[in-house]
Amino acid sequence: MSILRYVLFVVLSLASLSSGAQAQDVAAQAVAALQTMRSQLIDAKELEFTTQFHVIDKVLNKNVRGSVEYKIRKPNLLRVTAKLPTGTVVLISDGKTLTIHEPNRKRYEEMPAKDSIVGTIYLAAGNLGEQTRLLDFFWTVDYLAVGGNSGGVGMLKPKTFGSKVCDGFILERSQEVWSVWLERNSDRRPCYLVSKTTGGSAFVTQTNALRWNSSPVFPEGTFRFVPPAGHRQRN
DSSP states (O other): OHHHHHHHHHHHHHHHHHHHHHHHHHHHHHHHHHHHHHHHHHHOSEEEEEEEEEEEETTTTEEEEEEEEEEEETTTEEEEEEEETTEEEEEEEOSSEEEEEEGGGTEEEEEEOOSSHHHHHHHTHHHHGGGHHHHHHHHHHHHHHTTOOOSEEEEEEEEEETTEEEEEEEEEETTEEEEEEEESSSSOOEEEEEEEEOSTTOOEEEEEEEEEOSSOOOOTTTTOOOOOTTOEEOO
16 A cells, blocks of 8 residues: 555656646746747837727726727837727827827827837826726736746637737736737737736726738828817917
């Protein structure tokens, strides 16, 4: 009987070691894919993409949809057009001044831009609402890349979005859970993102379906704001 117990102990121990090694390998693959995505986005001089979003907040009984188009030229030129349930908001940065334009209300305001794209967008967080959660995901990947404690990284089953096959990954940090599917190619750009907040009394789920323009061409004046006739500047 004692020999049988010993054999069972050895078998279970080896199985546990094998499982632990596999988990570490999966986590390493997930981290590598996310860091490839990060590097590609950092290295790109110009970026253009559109996201269709859906937000469900069970506490506030919110269920909203919309879209946001991003046009970016490094290091600090920006045009974001957000079509929200409350109306359209356009952010334009020429590198020095950020303009927040609300065409439906025929008004705009201006403020000094930050020296980074992300910093400038966060200036308008109150206007974009939940859409800053997309930036929160990229920030979390940045945190992971510099050795931060992610709380958990793993892989999910691949999915097909349109004609693209995308590999799935999960990233957990604090009270946030990010499920992301990345293009199965060298760019590793995000196809689809699901973010969940479960902290405290909140329970918010947001999905972002992303579509990228691989060869953006920005017309002259894309990053310059000219007030339309009849639109006033807010003080």
